[in-house]
Structure formats: C-alpha cells, structure tokens
Amino acid sequence: MRQNQLMLSTLRESPGDAEAISHQLMLRAGYIRQVAAGIYTYMPLGRRVLRKVEEIVREEMDRAGAQELLMPALQPAELWKESGRYGVYGPELMRLQDRHEREFALGPTHEEVITTLVRNEISSYRRLPVTLYQIQTKFRDERRPRFGLLRGREFLMKDAYSFDTDWEGLDASYQRMYKAYHRIFERCGLNFRAVEADAGAIGGEGGTHEFMALADIGEDTIAACTCCGYAANLEKATSRAAASESVGSHTAGPSHSASVPAIEKFHTPGIRTIDQLVQSVGAAASDMLKTVVFVADEQVVAVVVRGDHEINELKVKHYLGAEDIAIADAETVLRLTGVPTGFIGPVGLTLPVLVDYAAAELTHGIAGANEGDYHYRNVQPGRDFELSRTGDFRNAAEGDGCPSCAEGTLQFYRGIEVGHVFKLGTKYSEKLGAQFLDSSGKSQTMIMGCYGIGVSRVLSAVVEQHYDANGIIWPIGIAPYQVHLIPIAVKDEAQMQAAQQLYDRLLAEGVEVLLDDRDERAGVKFKDADLIGIPLRIVVGRDIASGQVEYMERRAGEKQAIGTEEALERVLAAVRGR
Amino acid sequence: MRQNQLMLSTLRESPGDAEAISHQLMLRAGYIRQVAAGIYTYMPLGRRVLRKVEEIVREEMDRAGAQELLMPALQPAELWKESGRYGVYGPELMRLQDRHEREFALGPTHEEVITTLVRNEISSYRRLPVTLYQIQTKFRDERRPRFGLLRGREFLMKDAYSFDTDWEGLDASYQRMYKAYHRIFERCGLNFRAVEADAGAIGGEGGTHEFMALADIGEDTIAACTCCGYAANLEKATSRAAASESVGSHTAGPSHSASVPAIEKFHTPGIRTIDQLVQSVGAAASDMLKTVVFVADEQVVAVVVRGDHEINELKVKHYLGAEDIAIADAETVLRLTGVPTGFIGPVGLTLPVLVDYAAAELTHGIAGANEGDYHYRNVQPGRDFELSRTGDFRNAAEGDGCPSCAEGTLQFYRGIEVGHVFKLGTKYSEKLGAQFLDSSGKSQTMIMGCYGIGVSRVLSAVVEQHYDANGIIWPIGIAPYQVHLIPIAVKDEAQMQAAQQLYDRLLAEGVEVLLDDRDERAGVKFKDADLIGIPLRIVVGRDIASGQVEYMERRAGEKQAIGTEEALERVLAAVRGR
Structure with missing residues (x-):
C-alpha cells in the first residue's frame, strides 16, 4: 500500500x-474514530489488525474442531423470555420494536439463539458432541463506555458454544477451547494468564476461567501465586487459611479462649470507621471486627470480617444462594437494629451473623457495641457471639498464603479480560428444552459450555502491552503491515527507484508493506512511523548510492546500515519466523 | 470435514x-435456518458459502484500489437528521434508544457516517480521490420480508463510497467499481446484466446502474435489446420512438389531422375499463387514450397514455420534479372534475394534461367523455385537446424498438438486484459539509459515489440460477466444499481405507473435501449430496477392489468409472481451472 x-x-x-494509553494511541495513530460514546469506526489500518485477529481466532477454532456459523444480531424477545433473562438482564440489553411492535433484543450474547437452534436440529446422542462458533458484532449498552475498544457498546466477539451428552464430554470440550485460547492469545502476542473466575450472572455449574491480559488499566484484579500456577480473579480467589478451613470442620472460635479477659464496653464518641478506631484506640486494624449489614434478596444479614480485610460480596451471595445482594443503607440498619452507622457489631445482634474464617480466629477483638458512640474490646468469637455461620467471606489479600501450594504467597496484578471459558451445564438447555435421546432411547438434557473472546478488545489489550513513548509497537502476527518502507526524499530519483524495487520484491514475496511515498520531511515520516507501530522498518536514504539502507525493528529501535539484499533477507526471516 | x-x-x-426455489433449497439442504421473519442463522455450510462470496468481494475491492474499513451498525439519529433522511426514511429504518434515551438507527446504509468521517479526516485535494468500503450487517425492517435471503431484515452487504474532487474523477471511480462488479459476479457464477436504473429515493445526480441476476423470481423487470448492449430497469427503460421524440422538437400532434372526422360522443353505459371498451366497441386497445389522475406533491394532473401502454409513475414524477406521487382516488377525481371513475378523458378536462408521445400520435382515438356512461371517438390530440405537455410517461413495452440502436427490439427479463453503483454527486457532501480545499486554496464540495452489493442476497440469486430437480448445484468458486467424497459402505474396510487415503491426499493438495463417513444407505447419501450441491463428487464403492471410483460433476450428472489417480487429477484441474 502506498501511504499517499x-x-x-x-x-x-x-x-x-481518552484515558487509556491504548485509546490515546489508537486515536492518534488513526486506527479508530469515535462515532458515538463507546461506538467506533475501524479505519483501514484498524480494520487490518482486526481482521488479523479474526483470522487467528478462526484458524484456531477450526483447528479445535469447532464449526463456524453466523447467528443474527436481532433476537426475538420471546427467546429471552423463555430463558428468563429478558427481565433480569437490565439496561445493558438494547431493546427495540419492529414495525409490527414485536420486541427484539440486540444480541450481547447468543445462548438463547444457539440453544434453540441445536434443540431443533439435534435429537440423537449420535450427533453429539458439537461445538459451534461465530465471529460477530455484539451490543451492550454500558453504563459508562470508556477506554476506547476496552469497554464499548458495539464490539466484535467470537462466541462459541459446546453441546455434550455428559459432563466428561463437557470437560473435554472445555479443555479443547482452553488450549485453543492459549494458542490464540500467544499468536496475538499477549502476556496473559488464565485465571479461575466466578460463575457470575450467566449462571451454571462447573468451572470457569477468564483469560486476562496483564495491564495496569485492567479493571480486574488477579491474585496469582509466586510459586505454583494458581491464579484467580480476586472475586474468586481464596487464601491458604480459608482453603484449609473450608475442607476441615467449621471452627468453634479461637482455641485459647480461657486467657481472654471479659468483654468490656468503652466510649468512642464519633468513631465510626476502622481508620478512626486505629488512630484513637491504637490497636491494629487486624484486631478489629468489621461488621456490615447486607440485604440479599429478601434476607437481611450481618457479615463480619477482620478490620484489615475486604468483604467479598460475591462469596456472601453464593453462601446465601441469593440472586441479588447489596449493602443495606444506614436508614434500614437503624430501623432494623436501632444502631447508628459505625457502631454495629456482632455481639448481641439480632440479625443472622456470617463470620469470615479469619475474623473467627480473633481473640481480643474490637467491635461496635450496637449502641451509639460505644465499642467493645476483648471480643471473642464463639464466646461473645455465636459462630454458626462461618465461611470465606473476604477478598484474598496480597501476601496471603496460596490456597493451592504450601510455599507460595499471593501477588496481585491488574488484568483485562480478553477471553472467558465457561461450563454452563444445563442452565440453558433445561430452560429451552434442548434434549437428546441417549443410546438407550432415554431423553436427556444436553450439557453446554460457552466460550467468548473479545476480538476488538484484544486490539486494545495488545497496545496496552506493546508501546513506548513514541507510539504503538505491533507484534508481527497482527500488525497492519509487516514492513514500513520509507524513502526519505521522494523527489530523489535514486531513492524512489530503490524503494520501488524493494517494494515490488517484498510484495512478490507475499510481505505486507506500507510504502511511505509522501513528500514530507523525514522527521514527520519517522514520527508517524513510530506512532503507527509497524514492527519492521527499512529507510531508503542517501546511502542508497552505495547500496545501503537503514534497517530497524520498531521494538529494539536500533538502526543498522545494511545492504538491500540483507534487508530483504531479514524481513523474510522475521515474517516467516512467526 | 467429516460429515458425521x-x-x-x-x-x-x-x-x-417458502415460495422461492432458493429459499426452499437452502432450508432443505441445511444452509440457513429462520430465527424470525426475514432473520436467519447461517449454518456451517451456509457460512462457508457466505465467506467465499465475502472473500471474492474483498479481493476485487482491494484490487480496484478501495480500502476496507468497518463502521458501526448503531448510528446516532443526529447524523440522519443532519442529512434530512431521519424523517423521510420511514418504518424500514429500525430505531432505538439507548439507556440515556438518545436516539439511534440501525444502519440500512452508511452515507451519513462515511460522509461525516471523510469530512473530518480529509481537508485537501491532495488526499483525494479515495474509495472506502466495508462488509457489514445491515438492517431494514421490510414490510414483507420474503424469499429467504432475497428480502431479509438483517443481511450482509458490501457498501463502498468514493470521494472525488470533480465529476471526471467520479466517472473514473464509478468505472473502477463498475468493472470490479463485473468480475465479482462472474466469479460468483452469476448470469447477470448491468442495467440503467432510476436514481430513486437515494437521490443524487448522474448515472446509476443496477446489477441484475436474471431469474424468474426477480422483483424487477429488465428491458434489454435483442441486438446491442442496451439494458435498463423497466422503471427507467425507454423506447426508440420516445428517445427520438425527446431529442427532437415536441410533437404538435399527428400530421394527417385533416382526414379525421370530427369528434363524436357515444353511449357506453357501465364501460369503465380499457378491456371492457375493447370488447364492446371492437377497437384495439392501442386506439384508446387511457387517462389517469395523479396527485404529485400538492399538484393534481392527468396523464394520458395509449390503452395498451402502462403509465410509468417515476417518469411522471421526474417530469414534474415531485417528491411524492400517487394515483388520485375516485372520490378526489369526482370532487375535482365531476367525472365518475372510468369516464375521464383529456377533451375539455380542466386539469393539466400530460400526454405520452405514443398517445400523442393517435389519430382516431377513443377517450372518456368526462361524463358518466359516455366516451368520445375520433379524438385527435392537438386538435381536440392541447398538447403542451408531452413526454415519455409510459413503461417501455416488449417488442418496442431499442432506444440505443437502429435494429433491435426490447425483450423483457426478470432480475434480482445483487448490486448497485450510483453517482451521488454532492447530495450528502453538501448537506453534511464535506468540503476540501482545491489546488488554489478554494473550498469545494466533494463529489461522491456509492456502490452496494447484497452479499447474502448473492447466495439466493446463485441458487435461483443453479439448481435442478434434486437440489442445488454450486459454482465451484463459491461452493461450501469443492469435492464430496462418498464411500458407499463405511463398514467396508477397503472402501473406507481408500476413501481416507483420497481424503488425505485431496486435503494435502489444498482441496476442500466433505467426506460422507455416515453409516447410511447409499440412496440417502446420494439424495443428500444432490441436495447440498457440492460440484464435484467421488464415490468409493465395490469397484475400489479394482482401483476404480465413480467420478461425477453435479451439474452434468454423468457418472464415470475411473482410477483414483485420474479422479484426483480431474479434481485438481477443476479446482485450479477456476
């Protein structure tokens, strides 16, 4: 392509x-343009990168035995009502009516459509398993679209769905996708981790992994072991202590209860937070018992964790088997318990009390006294309040022992979710009636998995990992062009002729070349080239008189004067070596 | 791929x-499945064909120098308001609101988005011309979706837009697309004609051609010359007589007016139609003057054509420069003229009268007398009523002289519109302010063209042209697989082994093969193979003992027993010969 x-x-x-680096760079380098909040046009350079990621995804899906189809973006609302998601999906589901006032949703995902399709097409175990995928535009009306392609409202996704006769089959289908995802993200040049994740609103039994590209801008926190391969989303991560508690018998409180003095109320006027308590009392946050009241569905509960720990709402929600959970507001707490904000505590509380394992181990705890301006000290779980509901109710903390090995501790990273594999089980196949006849003629429910990749999001994630002060540095596997060929003075006949010859030879070898034939100053050309980020560069300047060009890899930045033949060879080695 | x-x-x-053959066959052969009216899932076989057409379109667009980008489906309503189309596009434009109640349209076309984009990106003549294209899902809420992919509500299109500094540039851009379209449809195996078409609601000055796949199911009529290359959509087609009139001076009526007897009123009780007149009076329809009253914008006019001709509303509309046109209802006509339905005529009519050239040539015409139950005979245009507004107001008729050569006559065909190239001129660039600075620094308006291909519609059009009683017959360039390899008895070790060897060798040669490894009766396999329509077939049966297989081209249907090596060679010749 000629840059002119x-x-x-x-x-x-x-x-x-534009807050995110990737958003800034992709705008500045002309890869994308915004049409509306969270809605972008992919300019020709951006389209090329997007297509390369698409092709990698397609190749690896095909290699893993998945079959491509294409489902519509417009989905009849009836399907979503049948699955029960129409009411609960919320404002992120874009809805519209056709001219006959029939309701439709713009698909953010396709479980309903695919499950209905497979239900209609497959009735015998002989035609299972099958994994189907599509690469398609999805719509999600984000409350706060941001970071460019990282959180858009219209975006490109690969979504795949597997259908098996049994759970062992699902395990195998899941593994195939899991491996394919590794190959895909490796080929895209991403530094990523596959992490255990929470099942979330999509529901279903069984495991789920998120594929996280490591980047500071990431909205997720990953807890990864310093020693073994353990990695989990913070929402799911647990610690060694919690893990051993959950397999052992429930604690009856700390073991050395005898040595603790009796509980004692003391005056703490206006001291409502852990921080204030630490300052005024002088004790450590890890000696405090933090109590928070939640409304989970119709139920009201108190959750107690150590003062230095964070409550994990998802864990509480799962423990209670609730659909929805939220912190109760001050008014509700006052009405139900009579206690003003900041002074609630587990001792004598009339609500059900859920106690985190680590909090249950405290011996000289400090807790709210359920009375304005008063706290207790020497609180001992099991002695001063009941310990019938213990569990892992907190976020793992950095430095916690790894739950999966004996040596490691947890280290935290930020991650961008670029992929997700998920054992759905029978959640959709049951609701939508996807049955098959097994080998004995008995009707069974299909076992499903679903597997997503944010194809457009991958672009941003790659840029978040591959840039420097001057611009983007594309991995060669998904670069818009492989070589940027820059004659410095286009009006110099010798330079342009040499550039043209190199261009033709590279094209003949199947190399993708962008020829900067613009009549611009060298500084402008180099600045643009750095910004655009094509990985290999050949500059044709005055030294062409002695057959020399300048060869440079964008990442290394080091320029070398070499002959044109050698430049050609280096390019071919780099392009074919990928 | 293994069929199992x-x-x-x-x-x-x-x-x-399913009315259309293509719709029936694509459903029966499992290429598509309906999700809602006019909304389909492309099953794996259908997705493969769709991808092949996409790739042909992409290759030819790139070869023609167009650059691919990708614009969003969600378009802010403001853009459509700015272009003035939001109000006039009607219910075919699917509209929705986001969570902040901002209005969006689901793009049926992208003139607004692309013109705004180019306006923002390009300001100098130096960066023009440019042609941009995308392959993308479009939405149009058809009043009556039907014929499967031929008239859907969600469909795949290629749309391209050219931007030039002047009209000569547009002509060149248009020609490049025109030629690319020929290559695309040839490669898809379509029997098509490029026909002159009416500019239609999309507006703009300059030429436009439709690419019509010839097929009886087609909703358009094409008038094509038996001798020369002339071909036009019936809405646009003219005849030799009309064409020569329009370049000469307007007729003052027939030349032999002296010999015609005076006008004479006669009683025609209840005779309201041309057919009834023909039967009761015994004269030919070509001697009648048919008069129809139209409301065009605010204007009411009468249009007169010969009794055997059909009025072309578009021609009347263009003559009047009207935005809207419709036949006046009986009540309106009665109120304005006092004449009941069936008896209106040009003699003494108080409305403006538009007379078609052919009608103006009549000498002994029969026309309504503007009085219930009476007609006139011996009506002579120019003598008995004014001929100040003559023009080509009728559809060309089959057998009319060709307007473009001296010998040919017009023959009619039915066609499916698969492509459209269109000189938009400044219609959108003016409204949306797409200006550039010319070489003298003066601000000018960009000159645009737009170019569409109904990618998914091509599938249906191809099937309408390529099928027989047993199923589809894909042209090899877009077939889902090139070879259907069928071992008759999969439990016969010799057969399966030979089939497997052939399969591996074909795959190694890059041939796309579907191996029917199903344990089904031969009849079932052949019936399915015929229906699916893969163009080449190799059947491995008992004769494999003597090294023979059955080779067949789906189109010819003739089976030949040949050696496996020869079968392989024939396949490679057929695949590479395309």
Whole structure:
C-alpha cells in the first residue's frame, strides 16, 4: 500500500477524554474514530489488525474442531423470555420494536439463539458432541463506555458454544477451547494468564476461567501465586487459611479462649470507621471486627470480617444462594437494629451473623457495641457471639498464603479480560428444552459450555502491552503491515527507484508493506512511523548510492546500515519466523 | 470435514411458507435456518458459502484500489437528521434508544457516517480521490420480508463510497467499481446484466446502474435489446420512438389531422375499463387514450397514455420534479372534475394534461367523455385537446424498438438486484459539509459515489440460477466444499481405507473435501449430496477392489468409472481451472 493513498491521519495530541494509553494511541495513530460514546469506526489500518485477529481466532477454532456459523444480531424477545433473562438482564440489553411492535433484543450474547437452534436440529446422542462458533458484532449498552475498544457498546466477539451428552464430554470440550485460547492469545502476542473466575450472572455449574491480559488499566484484579500456577480473579480467589478451613470442620472460635479477659464496653464518641478506631484506640486494624449489614434478596444479614480485610460480596451471595445482594443503607440498619452507622457489631445482634474464617480466629477483638458512640474490646468469637455461620467471606489479600501450594504467597496484578471459558451445564438447555435421546432411547438434557473472546478488545489489550513513548509497537502476527518502507526524499530519483524495487520484491514475496511515498520531511515520516507501530522498518536514504539502507525493528529501535539484499533477507526471516 | 461431525440436517420437505426455489433449497439442504421473519442463522455450510462470496468481494475491492474499513451498525439519529433522511426514511429504518434515551438507527446504509468521517479526516485535494468500503450487517425492517435471503431484515452487504474532487474523477471511480462488479459476479457464477436504473429515493445526480441476476423470481423487470448492449430497469427503460421524440422538437400532434372526422360522443353505459371498451366497441386497445389522475406533491394532473401502454409513475414524477406521487382516488377525481371513475378523458378536462408521445400520435382515438356512461371517438390530440405537455410517461413495452440502436427490439427479463453503483454527486457532501480545499486554496464540495452489493442476497440469486430437480448445484468458486467424497459402505474396510487415503491426499493438495463417513444407505447419501450441491463428487464403492471410483460433476450428472489417480487429477484441474 502506498501511504499517499492510504486513508490515514495521525494526530499530534490525543483527545482529552481518552484515558487509556491504548485509546490515546489508537486515536492518534488513526486506527479508530469515535462515532458515538463507546461506538467506533475501524479505519483501514484498524480494520487490518482486526481482521488479523479474526483470522487467528478462526484458524484456531477450526483447528479445535469447532464449526463456524453466523447467528443474527436481532433476537426475538420471546427467546429471552423463555430463558428468563429478558427481565433480569437490565439496561445493558438494547431493546427495540419492529414495525409490527414485536420486541427484539440486540444480541450481547447468543445462548438463547444457539440453544434453540441445536434443540431443533439435534435429537440423537449420535450427533453429539458439537461445538459451534461465530465471529460477530455484539451490543451492550454500558453504563459508562470508556477506554476506547476496552469497554464499548458495539464490539466484535467470537462466541462459541459446546453441546455434550455428559459432563466428561463437557470437560473435554472445555479443555479443547482452553488450549485453543492459549494458542490464540500467544499468536496475538499477549502476556496473559488464565485465571479461575466466578460463575457470575450467566449462571451454571462447573468451572470457569477468564483469560486476562496483564495491564495496569485492567479493571480486574488477579491474585496469582509466586510459586505454583494458581491464579484467580480476586472475586474468586481464596487464601491458604480459608482453603484449609473450608475442607476441615467449621471452627468453634479461637482455641485459647480461657486467657481472654471479659468483654468490656468503652466510649468512642464519633468513631465510626476502622481508620478512626486505629488512630484513637491504637490497636491494629487486624484486631478489629468489621461488621456490615447486607440485604440479599429478601434476607437481611450481618457479615463480619477482620478490620484489615475486604468483604467479598460475591462469596456472601453464593453462601446465601441469593440472586441479588447489596449493602443495606444506614436508614434500614437503624430501623432494623436501632444502631447508628459505625457502631454495629456482632455481639448481641439480632440479625443472622456470617463470620469470615479469619475474623473467627480473633481473640481480643474490637467491635461496635450496637449502641451509639460505644465499642467493645476483648471480643471473642464463639464466646461473645455465636459462630454458626462461618465461611470465606473476604477478598484474598496480597501476601496471603496460596490456597493451592504450601510455599507460595499471593501477588496481585491488574488484568483485562480478553477471553472467558465457561461450563454452563444445563442452565440453558433445561430452560429451552434442548434434549437428546441417549443410546438407550432415554431423553436427556444436553450439557453446554460457552466460550467468548473479545476480538476488538484484544486490539486494545495488545497496545496496552506493546508501546513506548513514541507510539504503538505491533507484534508481527497482527500488525497492519509487516514492513514500513520509507524513502526519505521522494523527489530523489535514486531513492524512489530503490524503494520501488524493494517494494515490488517484498510484495512478490507475499510481505505486507506500507510504502511511505509522501513528500514530507523525514522527521514527520519517522514520527508517524513510530506512532503507527509497524514492527519492521527499512529507510531508503542517501546511502542508497552505495547500496545501503537503514534497517530497524520498531521494538529494539536500533538502526543498522545494511545492504538491500540483507534487508530483504531479514524481513523474510522475521515474517516467516512467526 | 467429516460429515458425521458436520452440523447439518437436511429436510425431505420444504417448509410451506417458502415460495422461492432458493429459499426452499437452502432450508432443505441445511444452509440457513429462520430465527424470525426475514432473520436467519447461517449454518456451517451456509457460512462457508457466505465467506467465499465475502472473500471474492474483498479481493476485487482491494484490487480496484478501495480500502476496507468497518463502521458501526448503531448510528446516532443526529447524523440522519443532519442529512434530512431521519424523517423521510420511514418504518424500514429500525430505531432505538439507548439507556440515556438518545436516539439511534440501525444502519440500512452508511452515507451519513462515511460522509461525516471523510469530512473530518480529509481537508485537501491532495488526499483525494479515495474509495472506502466495508462488509457489514445491515438492517431494514421490510414490510414483507420474503424469499429467504432475497428480502431479509438483517443481511450482509458490501457498501463502498468514493470521494472525488470533480465529476471526471467520479466517472473514473464509478468505472473502477463498475468493472470490479463485473468480475465479482462472474466469479460468483452469476448470469447477470448491468442495467440503467432510476436514481430513486437515494437521490443524487448522474448515472446509476443496477446489477441484475436474471431469474424468474426477480422483483424487477429488465428491458434489454435483442441486438446491442442496451439494458435498463423497466422503471427507467425507454423506447426508440420516445428517445427520438425527446431529442427532437415536441410533437404538435399527428400530421394527417385533416382526414379525421370530427369528434363524436357515444353511449357506453357501465364501460369503465380499457378491456371492457375493447370488447364492446371492437377497437384495439392501442386506439384508446387511457387517462389517469395523479396527485404529485400538492399538484393534481392527468396523464394520458395509449390503452395498451402502462403509465410509468417515476417518469411522471421526474417530469414534474415531485417528491411524492400517487394515483388520485375516485372520490378526489369526482370532487375535482365531476367525472365518475372510468369516464375521464383529456377533451375539455380542466386539469393539466400530460400526454405520452405514443398517445400523442393517435389519430382516431377513443377517450372518456368526462361524463358518466359516455366516451368520445375520433379524438385527435392537438386538435381536440392541447398538447403542451408531452413526454415519455409510459413503461417501455416488449417488442418496442431499442432506444440505443437502429435494429433491435426490447425483450423483457426478470432480475434480482445483487448490486448497485450510483453517482451521488454532492447530495450528502453538501448537506453534511464535506468540503476540501482545491489546488488554489478554494473550498469545494466533494463529489461522491456509492456502490452496494447484497452479499447474502448473492447466495439466493446463485441458487435461483443453479439448481435442478434434486437440489442445488454450486459454482465451484463459491461452493461450501469443492469435492464430496462418498464411500458407499463405511463398514467396508477397503472402501473406507481408500476413501481416507483420497481424503488425505485431496486435503494435502489444498482441496476442500466433505467426506460422507455416515453409516447410511447409499440412496440417502446420494439424495443428500444432490441436495447440498457440492460440484464435484467421488464415490468409493465395490469397484475400489479394482482401483476404480465413480467420478461425477453435479451439474452434468454423468457418472464415470475411473482410477483414483485420474479422479484426483480431474479434481485438481477443476479446482485450479477456476
């Protein structure tokens, strides 16, 4: 491609509202343009990268035995009502009516459509298992679209769905996808981790892994072991202590209860937070018992964790088997318990009390006294309040022991979720009646898995990991072009002729080349080239008189004067070596 | 691909509501499944064909110098308001609101988005011309979706847009697309004609051609010359007589007016139609003057054509420069003229009268007398009523002289519109302010063209042209697989082993093969193979003992017993010969 003809404009400054580096760079380098909040046009360079990621995904899906189909974006609302999701999906589901006032949803995901399809097409175990996938535009009306392609409202996804006759089959289908995802993200040049994740609203039994590209901008926290392969989303991560508690018998409180003095109330006027308590009392946060009241569905409960720990709402929700959970507001707490904000505690509380394992181990705890401006000290769980509901109700903390090995501790990373594999089980097949006849002629429910990749999000994730102060540095496998060929002075006949010859030879070898044939100053050309981030660069300048060009890898940044033949060879080695 | 694993079910009967052959066959052969009216899932076989058409379109667009981008389906309503189309597009435009109650349209086309984009990106003549395209899902809420993929509500399109500095540039851009379209449809195996078409609601000055796949199910009529290359959509087609009139001076009526007897009123009780007149009076329809009253915008006019001709509303509309046109209802006509339905005529009519050239040539015309139950005979245009507004107001008729050559006559065909190239001019660039600075620094408006291909519709059009009583016959360039390899008895070790060897060798040669490894009766396998329509077939049966297989081209249907090596060679010749 000749750059003179390429529909490309670079920007010196990035628009003020672009927070993420990838968003800034993709705007500045002319890969994307915003049409509305969270809605983008992929410019020719951006489209090329997107297509390369698509092709990698397609190749690896095909290799894993998945079959491509294409389902519609417009989905009849009836399907979503049948699965029970129409009411609960909330405002993220974009809804519209057709001219006959029939309701439709713009698909954010396709469980309903695929399950109905397979229900209608397959009736015998002989035609299972099957894994189907599509690469398709999805819609999700994010409350706060941001970070460019990282959280958009219209985006490209690969979604796959497996159908098996039994759970062992699902395990195998899941493993195939899990492995394919590793190959895909490796080929895209991502630094990623597959982490255990919470099942979330999509529901279903069995395991789930998120594929996280490590990046500071990531909205998820990953807890990974310093020693073994353990890695989990913080929402799911547990610690060695909690893990051993959950397999052992429930604690009856600390073992050395005899040595603790009796509980004692003391005056703490206006001291409502852990921080204030630490400052005024002088004790450590790890000696406090933090109590928070939640409304879970119709139920009201108190959850107690150590003052230095964070409550994990998801864990509480799962423990209670609730659909919805939220912190109770101050008014509700006051009405139900008579206790003003900041002074609630487990001792004598009339609500059911859920106690985190680590809190249950405290011996000289400090807790709210359920009375304005008063706290207790020397609180001992099991002695001063009941310990009938213990569990892992907190976020793992950095430095906690790894739950999966004996040596490691947990270290935290930020991650961008670029993929997700999920054992759905029978959640959808049951509701939508996807049955098959087994070998003995008995009707059974299909066992499903679903597997997503945020194809457009991968672009942003890659840029978050591959850039420097001057711009993007694409991994060669998904770069818009492999080589940027830059004659410095296009009006110099010798330079342009040499550049043209190199261009033709590279094209003949199947290399993707962008020829900067613009009549611009060298500084402008190099600045643009750095920004755009094509991984290999050949500069044709005055030294072409002695047959020399400048060869550079964008990542290394080191320029080398070499002959044109050698430049050609290096390019071919780099392109074919991938 | 092994057929045992392929997500495919064929149907013996086609669903009752599928009218078009292509719709029936694509359902029966398992290429598509309906999700809602006009909304389909492409099953794996259908997805493969769709991808092949996509790739052909992409290759030819790239070869023609167009650059691919990807615009969003969700378009802010403001853009459509700015172009003035939001109000006039009607219920075919699917509209929705986001969670903040901002209005969006689901793009049926992208003139607004692309013009705004290019306006923002390009400001100098130096960066023009440019042609941009995308392959993308479009939405149009058809009043009556039907014929499967031929008239759907969600469909795949290629749309391209060119931007030039002047009209000569547009002509060149248009020609490049015109030629690319020929290559695309040839490669898809379509029998098509490029026909002159009416500019229609999309507006703009300059030419437009439709690419019509010839097929009886087609909703358009094409008038094509028996001699020269002339071909036009009936809405646009003219005849030799009309064409020569329009370039000469307007007629003052027939030349031999002296010999015609005076006008004479006669009683025609209850005779309201041309057919009834022909029967009761005994004259030919071509001697009648048919008069129809139209409301065009605020204007009411009468249009007169010969009794054997059909009025072309579009031609009348263009003549009047009207936005809207419709036949006046009986009540309106009665109120304005006092004449009951069936008896209106041009003689003494108080409305403006538009007379078609052919009608203006009549000498002994029969026309309504503007009085219930009476007609006139011996009506002579120019003598008995004014001929100040003559023009080509009728549809060309089959057998009319060709307007473009001296010998040919017009023949009619039915066609499916698979592509459309269109000189938009400045219609959108003016409204949306797409200006550039010319070489003298003066601000000018960009000159645009737009170019569409109904990618998914091509599938249906191809099937309408390529089938027989047993099923589809895909052209090899877009077939889901190139070879259908069928071992008759999969439990026969010799057969399966030979089939497996052939399969491996074909795959190694890059041939796309579907191996029917199902344990089914030969009859079932052949019936399915015929229905699915893979163009080349190799059957491995008992003769494999003597090294022979059966080779067949689906189109010819003739089976030949040949050696496996020869079968392999024939396949490679057929696949590479395309």
